[in-house]
């Protein structure tokens with residue numbers, strides 16, 4: 001059902017946990033559909049994502065996409081990171097089962113929420 | 125690597141005796157039972173012999189047994205067959221909220237065609253209330269269909285009492301016994317039901333074959349048209365090998381039931397005890413009125429599919445009522461009907477034990493579960509409530 005890369009990210013998720021000094025936090029999904037993703041980002045002066053961590057309640061696809069996006073955008077500028085789409089995350093994982101494309105593929109939305117939160121925070 | 129199958133409610137491996145009984149009918153004994161010549165007559169005789177053995181095992185008359193293409197088909201035949209047969213008498217059907225989709229979706233299809241449907245609620249253990257049934261029956265009620273035991277949470281209904289209530293008001297009663305035949309003591313006459321569905325692949329028989337018991341004196345309209353097989357109720361050349369294998373598996377399942385149940389209950393209770401001793405893991409379903417091999421728990425703050433994947437990697441095969449595994453966006457209708465929160469429904473895990481399950485299997489599950497739960501909880505943004 002899942003690609004090897006999905007299983008790899010599910011088994012050995014990258015960047016799990018809470019980022020204590022995060023300056024942007026985004027949470028998407030809800031308990032109704034059974035997927036909740038929370039992304040923490042630490043953005044530097046240069047608008048580069050210096051560090052990123054995630055926490056996810058959800059299925060294998062939800063965990064793997066969360067893990068994957070942290071790898072993709074770490075070290076990216078916010079402008080570049082904002083361009084990353086859910087579809088791209090799925091492609092990097094060698095695809096997801098069709099049923100998972102809409103429900104558990106929310107990592108890019110979580111990132112956008114985290115970036116928006118960072119911008120709100122930094123406007124002071 | 126271990127390979128522990130704990131999904132026997134989904135399907136069971138076919139037992140050797142059933143397999144061996146089937147082989148001749150897949151090869152040399154190939155005649156069509158409807159043919160008049162010797163090839164056909166031999167197979168007809170064996171088919172009727174299988175019917176008789178099934179009837180004996182179930183303590184009913186052979187003419188009350190109609191072989192079908194499985195449990196789903198038997199359920200459809202009963203529900204649609206009564207709806208068509210009695211539509212002039214009334215158009216009201218009663219079922220329960222925790223039925224298998226084979227019954228629930230069939231009733232819902234009838235509702236879309238102008239029938240009136242009452243779906244009885246269940247309590248937190250998944251029990252239908254006899255008094256609720258009594259209140260729901262109307263003058264135009266034509267059928268009550270309530271399963272004997274639920275496939276997800278294992279709750280066993282008081283079918284005898286429920287059927288008596290329906291009969292008191294002159295209403296026919298169907299029960300889906302797909303999960304119970306061979307698993308709990310079964311006395312069809314004693315239960316007093318008019319129709320009962322069973323399926324071979326849940327009792328170590330082949331897939332794609334089942335039966336509908338139709339009490340003598342009751343009539344159904346057929347839902348498919350064709351030849352005169354199975355009293356025209358199930359037209360089409362019989363799945364002879366399947367029926368022969370089913371008969372063998374069913375006979376053995378009924379004979380071995382007391383022993384099998386005892387084995388399953390002791391392992392089940394050990395697993396329930398071990399799992400519910402873990403923090404924030406709770407039992408779903410009824411603590412006593414429960415299928416011998418069923419363990420269903422909710423693991424707080426963790427989603428079911430990720431539990432299944434983790435257990436699968438540890439060599440343990442189980443299932444869940446989470447949305448991700450139901451193929452829809454909603455978690456199991458059974459768990460929701462029992463009033464579970466979305467979180468607990470998404471975090472449900474079903475272990476269904478079978479004849480070959482051992483103490484060591486259960487020990488191994490209990491050994492790996494804490495680590496799996498801990499790992500996933502550490503990833504989860506849903507935190508334990510502090511109190």
Ligand SMILES: Cc1ncc(COP(=O)(O)O)c(C=O)c1O
Nearest residue numbers: 194195196224226275302303323
């Ligand atoms: C309670 C119940 N009813 C009906 C069915 C359907 O049986 P079958 O797979 O033989 O069509 C099942 C099995 O999935 C079941 O558990």
